[in-house]
Amino acid sequence: MASNFSRILSSKQRIGVLTFVGGSVTAGFLLHRQHVGAAAPVRRSYPASADYPDLRKHNNCMASSLTPAIYAKLCDKATPNGYTLDLAIQTGVDNPGHPFIKTVGMVAGDEESYEVFSDLLDPIIKERHNGYDPSTMKHPTDLDASKIHSGNFDPRYVLSSRVRTGRSIRGLSLPPACTRAERREVERVVVDALAGLHGDLDGKYYSLTQMTDGEQQQLIDDHFLFDKPVSPLLTCAGMARDWPDARGIWHNNEKTFLVWVNEEDHTRVISMEKGGNMKRVFERFCKGLLEVERLIQERGWEFMWNERLGYVLTCPSNLGTGLRAGVHVKLPLLSKDPRLSKILDNLRLQKRGTGGVDTAAVGGVFDISNLDRLGLSEVQLVQTVVDGVNYLIECEKRLEKGQDIKVPPPPLKQFK
Amino acid sequence: MVKDSSTQQLIKRISVNWSQLKMKYSSDQEYPDLSQHNNHMAKVLTPEIYESLRDKETPSGFTVDDVIQTGIDNPGHPFIMTVGCVAGDEETYEVFKELLDPVIEDRHGGYKPSDQHKTDLNPDNLQGGDDLDPDYVLSSRVRTGRSIRGFCLPPHCSRGERRAIENLSLESLDMLDGDLKGKYYALKNMSEEEQQQLIDDHFLFDKPVSPLLLASGMARDWPDGRGIWHNDNKTFLVWVNEEDHLRVISMQKGGNMKEVFNRFCTGLTKIEGLFKERSHEFMWNEHLGYVLTCPSNLGTGLRAGVHVKLPNVSKHDKFGDILKRLRLQKRGTGGVDTAAVGGVFDISNADRLGFSEVELVQMVVDGVNLLVDMEKKLEAGESIDDIIPEQK
Numbered sequence: 001m002a003s004n005f006s007r008i009l010s011s012k013q014r015i016g017v018l019t020f021v022g023g024s025v026t027a028g029f030l031l032h033r034q035h036v037g038a039a040a041p042v043r044r045s046y047p048a049s050a051d052y053p054d055l056r057k058h059n060n061c062m063a064s065s066l067t068p069a070i071y072a073k074l075c076d077k078a079t080p081n082g083y084t085l086d087l088a089i090q091t092g093v094d095n096p097g098h099p100f101i102k103t104v105g106m107v108a109g110d111e112e113s114y115e116v117f118s119d120l121l122d123p124i125i126k127e128r129h130n131g132y133d134p135s136t137m138k139h140p141t142d143l144d145a146s147k148i149h150s151g152n153f154d155p156r157y158v159l160s161s162r163v164r165t166g167r168s169i170r171g172l173s174l175p176p177a178c179t180r181a182e183r184r185e186v187e188r189v190v191v192d193a194l195a196g197l198h199g200d201l202d203g204k205y206y207s208l209t210q211m212t213d214g215e216q217q218q219l220i221d222d223h224f225l226f227d228k229p230v231s232p233l234l235t236c237a238g239m240a241r242d243w244p245d246a247r248g249i250w251h252n253n254e255k256t257f258l259v260w261v262n263e264e265d266h267t268r269v270i271s272m273e274k275g276g277n278m279k280r281v282f283e284r285f286c287k288g289l290l291e292v293e294r295l296i297q298e299r300g301w302e303f304m305w306n307e308r309l310g311y312v313l314t315c316p317s318n319l320g321t322g323l324r325a326g327v328h329v330k331l332p333l334l335s336k337d338p339r340l341s342k343i344l345d346n347l348r349l350q351k352r353g354t355g356g357v358d359t360a361a362v363g364g365v366f367d368i369s370n371l372d373r374l375g376l377s378e379v380q381l382v383q384t385v386v387d388g389v390n391y392l393i394e395c396e397k398r399l400e401k402g403q404d405i406k407v408p409p410p411p412l413k414q415f416k
Numbered sequence: 417m418v419k420d421s422s423t424q425q426l427i428k429r430i431s432v433n434w435s436q437l438k439m440k441y442s443s444d445q446e447y448p449d450l451s452q453h454n455n456h457m458a459k460v461l462t463p464e465i466y467e468s469l470r471d472k473e474t475p476s477g478f479t480v481d482d483v484i485q486t487g488i489d490n491p492g493h494p495f496i497m498t499v500g501c502v503a504g505d506e507e508t509y510e511v512f513k514e515l516l517d518p519v520i521e522d523r524h525g526g527y528k529p530s531d532q533h534k535t536d537l538n539p540d541n542l543q544g545g546d547d548l549d550p551d552y553v554l555s556s557r558v559r560t561g562r563s564i565r566g567f568c569l570p571p572h573c574s575r576g577e578r579r580a581i582e583n584l585s586l587e588s589l590d591m592l593d594g595d596l597k598g599k600y601y602a603l604k605n606m607s608e609e610e611q612q613q614l615i616d617d618h619f620l621f622d623k624p625v626s627p628l629l630l631a632s633g634m635a636r637d638w639p640d641g642r643g644i645w646h647n648d649n650k651t652f653l654v655w656v657n658e659e660d661h662l663r664v665i666s667m668q669k670g671g672n673m674k675e676v677f678n679r680f681c682t683g684l685t686k687i688e689g690l691f692k693e694r695s696h697e698f699m700w701n702e703h704l705g706y707v708l709t710c711p712s713n714l715g716t717g718l719r720a721g722v723h724v725k726l727p728n729v730s731k732h733d734k735f736g737d738i739l740k741r742l743r744l745q746k747r748g749t750g751g752v753d754t755a756a757v758g759g760v761f762d763i764s765n766a767d768r769l770g771f772s773e774v775e776l777v778q779m780v781v782d783g784v785n786l787l788v789d790m791e792k793k794l795e796a797g798e799s800i801d802d803i804i805p806e807q808k
Contacts (some may be wrong), residue, residue: 044769046574046576046577046580047576050575050576050579050580051575051576052575052639053637053640054604054637086574090636090637093633093636093640094636094637094638126672179441179446180445180446180447180480181440181441181442181445181446181447182441184445185441185445188561209449235630236636240489241485241489241631242448242449242489242490243489245448245449319536
């Protein structure tokens with residue numbers, strides 16, 4: 001008899017591990033809740049159809065892809081850390097979405113989530129990343145900033161330049177699922193490595209729990225301080241648990257290189273400066289990232305990365321490079337041109353207001369950044385932004401002179 | 417699809433003992449930082465208790481971290497003492513006794529692990545209460561909660577369980593007749609008109625926004641499995657799958673608390689009978705009485721209250737003390753954490769556990785009668801010093 005087959009499922013927390021003693025695989029899991037103790041009774045048994053979420057009012061990538069069949073196949077599985085499908089999709093169930101904005105609706109609790117739940121995540125990734133198929137394609141990583149050309153913009157138009165990404169520490173669960181001890185371990189590993197940075201990257205860590213009022217005010221004035229997440233997209237995924245324990249901000253003395261610890265990802269890495277020298281911003285970005293990677297490797301750690309998904313992060317939308325390279329750029333005349341959206345689309349760029357995602361542009365100043373994250377390398381994406389922004393500035397200059405502008409041709413569809 | 421063969425094995429044959437994974441880090445490494453905290457859980461939890469409880473779980477898989485998450489995420493307020501823990505199922509109160517018994521003792525006026533709670537839902541045992549002065553008492557209301565044995569509670573239940581609770585509830589409620597005959601409105605199927613009517617009647621409950629509730633997972637899958645049932649007369653109302661499996665409310669305008677309590681007891685007893693016909697019972701035991709999600713609602717889970725005009729008494733400097741002696745609490749007319757408007761207060765019993773339903777409603781009836789007498793005296797320019805009560 002298949003001895004102590006048991007499964008402890010917690011629909012809310014991270015403990016749902018399939019355990020087999022004796023090594024035999026039992027086909028078909030009948031019971032959702034059974035304690036491993038010898039005499040504990042079966043509490044309830046529900047078929048997958050009873051637990052399948054009601055997604056009729058939903059408009060997110062998870063809802064588009066999660067069929068009853070996929071749910072039934074995956075709902076009994078758990079990653080080695082005990083992360084389950086119900087946990088992964090909770091944010092998408094709780095946040096039906098917006099008719100115009102399609103959110104992802106699912107997160108990863110650990111690196112293995114992308115394997116264990118690939119039947120659901122692969123189609124989501126494909127939809128979100130322009131047809132990229134993780135089961136057959138490979139993602140290129142390229143952090144050689146010397147390849148960027150024409151990356152110094154006209155400062156009369158570009159007010160600031162910024163590149164951000166995230167990195168996850170292999171072997172530790174991601175923010176939706178990590179325990180307090182794991183989160184503290186992430187902090188320890190990252191802060192330890194950052195302390196090894198020198199020269200223009202020499203800097204300091206400010207733990208959210210230990211910050212003084214003076215430090216807090218300075219970080220607010222510098223626009224560096226991040227708050228406890230209020231977006232239900234994040235809170236429903238469990239990322240705000242135990243706030244502000246093990247969260248913090250590191251930045252270099254020159255305030256051009258910044259790392260957030262344990263916010264939406266293990267780390268978010270940001271390089272920025274005023275003006276239009278995107279090439280220099282990207283150079284510092286790459287140098288900092290590669291140096292931090294080297295420092296954690298010295299201590300026996302590494303980043304989550306693989307050939308098919310690139311850098312692994314909490315949200316499937318940030319896979320690959322996790323990179324958003326952008327500028328704040330003044331385009332008052334172009335902003336009134338009805339062709340702007342089409343121009344941006346064809347340049348593979350997106351616009352946001354200067355307050356970030358979901359804000360409006362003020363005074364004709366836009367945040368312009370790359371649309372893509374996965375399937376193209378860092379260098380390719382930054383070059384796309386550089387070329388695109390140069391084109392936009394050209395358009396603005398032409399409009400200033402009363403000349404007409406042209407919509408650039410659409411790009412080749414890479415992945416379809 | 418190309419899949420790594422070792423991953424295949426990982427998915428099919430994970431042979432690591434769950435407790436080893438959970439126990440990867442030491443208790444000290446996992447212990448929460450409660451230095452900024454002021455809630456019952458933070459007052460009671462020690463590293464020793466945490467260490468003793470962290471390798472345990474209830475049969476449905478609820479752990480001590482699940483119990484305390486809301487208390488960690490909500491440090492509390494310097495003046496308001498929140499509970500800071502929740503139950504995921506009936507067994508939580510057993511498995512995590514070491515933590516919950518002291519929390520219960522602290523919250524419920526020294527109630528000991530060996531104490532017994534009496535249940536009394538016989539409305540004939542209530543004396544008076546039918547004639548609270550309607551010039552002062554604008555409305556009367558009694559509420560409690562009930563949990564269905566065998567199901568997990570709102571912080572922990574799966575969608576399938578929640579839906580089963582909803583089905584059971586509306587099957588049973590559908591059988592009520594006479595002045596209790598009514599209708600169920602599922603939150604996710606409600607029409608615009610039904611929704612507006614329920615809002616106008618002040619019956620509709622919203623998705624919780626309080627971080628106290630959100631942090632414990634009670635709002636998951638909203639509005640799936642949630643709904644409101646009320647009788648045609650709009651005097652008896654049941655909330656399904658909000659903060660508890662069932663919240664039962666009896667209410668009406670005016671001061672006839674006796675009638676409100678009659679209907680409350682009759683309704684509850686009938687509902688309990690209907691559930692029993694379907695082989696289900698409420699979670700109840702001799703020590704904790706009715707078992708609910710929040711430890712603060714154990715015992716009777718009962719809050720009996722009135723909206724009462726006390727513009728003069730409320731300004732008296734002994735008002736707070738008088739309420740304390742009467743074992744009553746005040747709230748604004750918007751409910752907990754709201755302010756009183758126009759001198760109208762929500763006055764209700766402060767206790768839940770260790771007193772029976774009849775005893776608690778009696779305290780409210782007697783206390784409110786006294787407060788109204790005081791109000792009248794103050795209106796007439798008389799002193800109330802000679803009728804200040806003893807501590808109950």
